Amino acid sequence: MVWSSESTVSGLSNNSVVELQLMDSGNLVVWERENKNIIWESFDHPGDTFLPGMKIGKHLRAGIERSTTEWNSWKSPDDPSTGLYSNILNTSGYPQIFGLQGRDVISRLGPWNGLGYSGLPIDKESRIYNAEFVVNEREIYCSYELTSSVVQRIVLTSDGRTRQMHWIERTQEWIVYGDFKVDNCDLFAVCGPYGSCSINKHPPCTCLPGFEPSNPEEWDVSDWSSGCKRKTPLNCLDVNADGFRKIVRVKLPDTRRAQYNVSMTLEECEVACRMKRNCTAYANLDISNGGSGCLLWFDEIMDIREYDAEDHIYIRTAASELEGHQSDSSKKKRVVTSVLSFSLVALLLCAVAYACKSRKKKLKMKEQGDIEYALDKKNTGVQTELLGDLQFISLYKVGKATNNFSASNKIGEGGFGSVYKGVLEDGQEVAVKRLSSTSQQGIEEFKNELISISKLQHRNLVKLLGYCIHGNEMILIYEYMVNKSLDSIIFDETRSSMLNWPQRFGVIHGMARGILYLHQDSCLQIIHRDLKASNILLDGDMNPKISDFGLARKFVGHDNIAKTKKVVGTYGYIAPEYAVHGRFSVKSDVFSFGVLVLEIVSGKKNREFSHEDHSDNLLGHAWRLYKQRRSIELINASLRASCVVREVIRSIHVALLCVQHHANDRPTMLSVLLMLVSDSSLPPPKQPAFFTEDESTSKLDSVSSLDEYMITLLFPR
Structure with missing residues (x-):
């Protein structure tokens, strides 16, 4: 029982009339009719569904603190008892939303940045709802309100997925509008401390600039949980000796150990971080209207991912890792003119060097007979000028990578010819596609694929790493798909x-x-x-x-x-x-x-x-x-x-x-x-x-x- 007519409620007179009302929002409310004083409401007790107008957080009402910081999944699609998964608003440090499986963190929405949650796609002008995140002395909560006639709810499913559901009147059913988990980089801390995840890279995990894998052997087998360590230790004696490297377009890291100030400027934020020896990074708290506020991180940086967004973070880095680093801002200004002059000279030198290198490369290829043109009996050629920066790999290296096209390395056969698994000298696994002499496809198809795909770059297209043309041998080298x-x-x-x-x-x-x-x-x-x-x-x-x-x-x-x-x-x-x-x-x-x-x-x-x-x-x-x-x-x-x-x-x-x-x-x-x-x-x-x-x-x-x-x-x- 949550309330009854015999319950004693402070502040109610004997003549007070108490009503139970189901609101249009879906909130079931027990309140005093005269003063509209809420005694109990179902929005304070969410199940697996987060409705518009519902607040998840800590807030004060009529002097009574109420805390609703989590909502839980069902055990199964047809069993509404509490399941394994929950979404919580964690108020440690700077508040943020976590997805849990039991007690283990499995996902995280980045901190609120004034426009939305860092690392979550933000609906633009055509959005159908307004998200709200409030942090002050009286209350901490997140909520959202619909701005259109769409009927929407957010559901934590029994398998741990958080999904936006829309009601379709015509078909009388709920459909999935969006999923909070976009890809595997949304898994919590998949790349470990000081690691950065990008779904457009293979492998997806890399170390932040100035850092290197803590355990290279584990990284070689795609276990990135150990994360990264600094290449050069920070200067513990002089807080002004180190600098900050700007990392752009990222989901901001875990803020449970962070501190924040809503009134500081970004410059004041840097000074505050510099003066604290264990401060590892800083960023604007609010990126709307040009940026304001200060967010400071302490100890390890965890759960960063590359993202096409406006969030930037400044990572504390040893001075030796920062090219041309100057801690004095006046020195930076004086350096600008010198840098511009040097850049002009460097550009000229690079242009000359590139021309010489290109000429030398062509001469070398011609001497080796590898290619200037690939010729067959019909004298059909592939002009290397059309291939841009695509890497040429010699037949010797291709043979070595595939164990001389060993049958044990063969992984497929197609109209073009055979495909072999190979390992290049740097350890990268590749798929080697070799034109067969009996293939129905020939030089035209080879040339078509080589020239076409060398100019295409997309996460859902296989990446061409290089090619080899030697006599009548025509070979394409692709990234290996496990x-x-x-x-x-x-x-x-x-x-x-x-x-x-x-x-x-x-x-x-x-x-x-x-x-x-x-x-x-x-x-x-x-x-x-x-x-x-x-x-x-x-x-x-x-x-x-x-x-x-x-x-x-x-x-x-x-x-x-x-x-x-x-x-x-x-x-x-x-x-x-x-x-x-x-x-x-x-x-x-x-x-x-x-x-x-x-x-x-x-x-x-x-x-x-x-x-x-x-x-x-x-x-x-x-x-x-x-x-x-x-x-x-x-x-x-x-x-x-x-x-x-x-x-x-x-x-x-x-x-x-x-x-x-x-x-x-x-x-x-x-x-x-x-x-x-x-x-x-x-x-x-x-x-x-x-x-x-x-x-x-x-x-x-x-x-x-x-x-x-x-x-x-x-x-x-």
Whole structure:
């Protein structure tokens, strides 16, 4: 019992009328009618849900301190008893929000910086809510209010995910609007003390400037928990001897041992940190309106990640680690003129040195006969000037890395040739792709892939590290993907459990981002033309990387539709207008993406799919289930325990939109990505391609008999 009519409440007269009222906010309130004095309210006792208007923190009401600093998950989706996970507002140091599993910290929102939580994406002008964070002598709390008609709640799920949920009136269901965990860098302190995490790097953990791994052996095997140590110790005798290095665009570190002052300037903050021997870093407390306030860190810096945000931090660093360090600000000003003059001279010297180095490199290559041009019998060349800074690796080094292309190092076979695992001299693992003399793909495809991918940089595209051309040997060297290709997992009954639904949903998102980059955001604008499960590689964190650009085509501006007599790609992924008429466009890749999504959800190959009730392929089967409102039955059995039904249904719906027969009916990849991440209603899909034995199917079946058509075999690369 939390309250009864017989309870004694201080301050109430005998004639007071006490009411129980359910507010529009969802708050159940017991209060005195006359004075609106709140006696008890459900918002002080949150379950697994954080509603707009609810405050998590410590605050005073009517002279009585109330503390609601945490909310807990359910034990399971259908068991509301207290689960393993909780979100807490920790008020030690400068207050911040932690995610806990039991008593262990597993995640952390960065401290409030005046605009939002450091390290969490901030909604811009179109945001649908206003977040609030209050820290003063009377109260400490976080809250949020909706600024639109959207119905939203934040839920801590039984598996530890904190998700923003939106209510969709049309479908009468809740859908996921956002997830507080963006990627594996959101795990708490994954890189240890003085380590910095970046999801765009491989490996993701690096040491801050002026620091080095505390245990190099552990770092070599991807265990970064020991973190980093200073290369040069600080000067313990003179507090003014050391300096501060500015680290930009980061999630600010753990503030449990931090101190703060709301009125200090950044300059005063530096002085305060310098005067305290154990102060290791400082930053602005509030970055809005030009920055104000002071936040000081003591002892080790923990849980930093690179982030595209405005937060900067100044790390205390030994003077010898700071180039041109001067503690006296007046000396800094006098140095500026000298630095500018020196820079001009340095630029001239660098230009001369670069020209000499380039000429020397070309002469050396020519003398060795390695390349100035790669020539085959047709005298077709790859001009090295088009490759920019891409590293050339000699055939000797490639052979040494792969144990002379040993069969034991071979990890795959494709239309291009064989792929080998290798280890370069610096210890980096690589995938070596070697053109086979019997390959149906030749120099044109090699040149196409080499020139195209050397200019592409995206987290969801496989990274080309270098190349080798020696006589008729043509080799590409890529970053090594430890989890190999997507098809080796989703189509394998024993390995399929390696990818649960949240991971597969992440793969779908990553593929969409990578394809959107190719179509719209890259400098070249590319149609891949061979998107399939074997060309999606997975790194150690199961992040997808699109590979194999040998069949890709560049296009410029709005000229994004072309026709060819040589149809290339893989059956089961090719769009009908491309297979039958040779017309390809960005919508050809959209079709392939849709097939991939259905394969990821079902764990079945489109071309090899069979069902006892009909003879349709996977697209046709998905279409039948959709029309019968049974789409969830498409999901692979291994995903049932981890699936989020709304995400699965939405993914299937988007996939069906992508595989429609006519290219004009398919969405662009930008629309696909927005549909996957938003809560907007989706248009109904039309019948997918190849659903019935119509004219287009008959024409497709005749493709393989034409000599001018070439379809690559389905092998992992």
